[in-house]
Amino acid sequence: MNLHPDYLLNEVEEPADIKGMSLDQLHELADEMRQLILERDEKIGGHVGPNLGIVETTLAYHYVFDSPHDKVIWDVSHQSYPHKMFTGRAQGFLDPDHYEDVSGFTSPEESDHDFFQVGHTSTSIALAVGMAESRDLKHKHENVVAIIGDGSLSGGLAFEGLNNASKLHSNLIIVVNDNNMSIDDHNQGGLYQGLKELRETAGQSANNIFKFMGLDYRYVPDGNDLSAMIKVFEDVKDIDHPIVLHVHTLKGAGYQPAIDNEMAYHWRGPFNGQTGESTTPQPKESYSEAVIDELLSEIKDGTNIAAINAGIPGMFDLKRFEKAYPERYFDVGIAEQMSVTSAVAMAQNGVRPVVFESSTFLQRAYDQLIHDVALNDAPVVMIVRGGTISSESATHQGTFDISYISSLPNIEYLAPTSVEEMISMLKWAISQTDTPVVIRQPERKLLHRPATQTDYSIIDYEIAHQGSEVAIFAVGDFWQLGEDVRQELQKKLNIDATLINPKTVTNIDQQDLHHLQEDHDIVVTLEDGNLSGGFGETIDRYYSASEMKVLNFGAPREFSDNVPYDVLAEWYHLTPELIVDDIEKVVHQI
């Protein structure tokens, strides 16, 4: 049910509908939009500060420009809620029953006013340059506008985009939405010193990266001043060359808790608007916590450890590490390539770097994994999260990691099944300097199981249960699923299956695989990720010329978008019952 049938926003179906409004009405709209952002985020979670801060820019954009003829490209696009409210998707914010109909990112499937599905940072300038170049090849003249936050500017692709933007001899407007990342509690790098100097001199400082790059430049001191934003957009509309509008906005504008605590309110799960507290229960113990505990303990014991991440400390409990050892903590900003390559140098120079990555973002450092880590066989230690099959949006689907890491030479990609095993693997990874080690941090229910080895330089499969006929390889996070399948096989088919923890998705235990053939006809692989190029295929290849029948379970080569895991598990045959049904068919063939 629409909670606000009285809102002015109900009259806005297309951006054109705001063009006749008075400034007072636009301000009223701004207030409504802020309320709706908060209501939706409180209920289902989402990006808070970025959307609150961009309200006036969005209003001014749609007041001045003609969307979708003129084209706006939102970097990372998690600040596109206000844009969505004006472009046919207001019900996704007015009516809780429709909250889930509208994604948190731009989506061409939702609206003609969205041009790309985007969830990673730093792409908007490159996209806008491509839009402008193709517009010119079509002899058209619409405006192309990229809106990029200061946080996204640290990613190398943003710089590559700026470098190429200045080649254009035609319209391109790059809005740098600067909401003071540099006043965050730690120094994010030189770029942010430069931006700060520009803000403090109202854009007058001679040190100007944009002008250096040959781009026109204009500073807007208050991007939350609607009239000022309208004025500046009117000034630059139809400009015949590229220009950077450096717009200073307030992240979280209009909601004090989000202003006071911008990190916590950048993205939030559902929360209580009165108390500010999370309404989703937090698990008592976590893998991240155990990892940080281990690192702190190792440092106390004299190991020279550095912890590196690319702008995602909250994902790994790293603020606690930073507090304990600020000189050992390196947040390189949104710059995954940098996080990996600098770690290689540390590893080669006698320090033990532990790099924390999200699978979906680590994709941006793929060449650094190959050319820097693997080629140099540099003993970097890396923790990767988010590779599992999940209800995540397609933009952040991280399920390609087993494929893109395990296919590389020299790197050992370990997949622990429990917190004890994870810490055991981490201890070993740090203690040795022979090989790069990546550890896949589990995401599902935290399990306690003892580790069965301490030195992982040669992998010895854990045969957790010795049976016959069917052998189940349960990789990492899917350990519990493997145990469930084993029980279901016993129950339904009276098969006493062997259950194996392979520990790694790269190197295989050839001896164990060979011996399995003596009393097993079927091998089942369960991996919490994409099948294409995954662990299962490695086992398929091992047995490809043998009598062994192999069944692989995991995700197919596709993007899933905000689909609940239970539904995916049905689609992909990842429930114990469906897996046993599939096994049964093969049992009957033998």
Added chain:
Amino acid sequence: MNLHPDYLLNEVEEPADIKGMSLDQLHELADEMRQLILERDEKIGGHVGPNLGIVETTLAYHYVFDSPHDKVIWDVSHQSYPHKMFTGRAQGFLDPDHYEDVSGFTSPEESDHDFFQVGHTSTSIALAVGMAESRDLKHKHENVVAIIGDGSLSGGLAFEGLNNASKLHSNLIIVVNDNNMSIDDHNQGGLYQGLKELRETAGQSANNIFKFMGLDYRYVPDGNDLSAMIKVFEDVKDIDHPIVLHVHTLKGAGYQPAIDNEMAYHWRGPFNGQTGESTTPQPKESYSEAVIDELLSEIKDGTNIAAINAGIPGMFDLKRFEKAYPERYFDVGIAEQMSVTSAVAMAQNGVRPVVFESSTFLQRAYDQLIHDVALNDAPVVMIVRGGTISSESATHQGTFDISYISSLPNIEYLAPTSVEEMISMLKWAISQTDTPVVIRQPERKLLHRPATQTDYSIIDYEIAHQGSEVAIFAVGDFWQLGEDVRQELQKKLNIDATLINPKTVTNIDQQDLHHLQEDHDIVVTLEDGNLSGGFGETIDRYYSASEMKVLNFGAPREFSDNVPYDVLAEWYHLTPELIVDDIEKVVHQI
């Protein structure tokens, strides 16, 4: 045999050996080094201009600093020949019999004065920052020096490095070796306008990206002036904060042909020093030429095509395209991420972008393939070269492409067997807008074979020869190998094998695969690339629970480094004889 026993260089075994030399002697060394660079490159090919230009910087570096205590990191490292001459590897330049003993890139295996194996650009600043950070954690105080060319600065990782360099409160010296990329025949982007302005104002221009980023800065107008370089290195040695030395050098200095034609002499195969002409015969026709012919013809017919590449036009005959249609030609500089993401925008905006990539460099745009191309299902057309198993150096091994592309949703990765098939696939790829298409350009002997389909939206395997018992899948470049294996099977085992061209390494023809089981026991896959995550494993998975025996041939998960293909073919069992031997073993088991 040492061709120059009289050279002063013979007395230099360690960098320390030049510290007592007079300036005249150092100049004599510089002349010798230039002569040796040319002699070696004429004989075996290599980087010419970059090494000639860096002679004085290298001399000055080793004269002033104490290698390997002080640490120099060469970006891309193809300019490290002079450095190698001082660090125990002079025979690799003095004696033609030892030319091949020394690689064209830095290599820790060759010398303690090299810290990383490097062949891709833009990594040196990130590596140097990591070196400096780890030095500080070890409470050491040696100098860390990165030497990066202006061409490498356009890659996003270089920017990420600069952004993080300024966080250091300790020694770091970044030498920007600026040899005027921006005076090349086309505009390389805004960064180069800025560098040009700095050169023209002797570093005095207020527009200074390095100062903007909070870095100290000093300009050196003539980096080929040995005394000046010694002076400036003496000045900055042991500096207590990061500084950029912007050094203007002349690419090809000391050899007029390399100065006059810096593109041609950047890297050259063996050439005649007198005439300047190549001494290796060029093939009469090439895939690249056919591709450009097709694009020019399509444009004439009215198709709105753009050709995009990231600084490698020579690899694809693109200068011819540029000459014909300069407004349709986009060289984004060394910025692979930009090349892919801007193409996505073009594709979504009604232009048909054709992106030209080298497999080893495309690794740097992996996330752009996933998050921009695949996720948006953007109908980009891409041509990829260099994925084949080859005598390439490990730094440039491109054999991971089948794995990293074919595991992604939505993208169709086609592998033509002949020039006619390649053009047929290209025509289709351009004509449709349903899906992103990547085409793997063959590298081996150019074959002429007619295409057997024109619409590749549904793949129909080409059964080139219908036999029984054994079915051979010969992928792309390995077509001839497949034909040879078929004949060898006939000859040696009297088996009339089926020969199949699968055309694609992504989607499979399920119907054909199913029917093969009727009268075949063995399937053999031949792919010119890495097996891990490759085409063979896709076939393995299809047949994993069946009676079909599958044998996969390709490269194992390892780096090979300058190993002749014939040797690799023996190691990897890629000759018809070895393949048939392996098949025979399975035949006997059945």
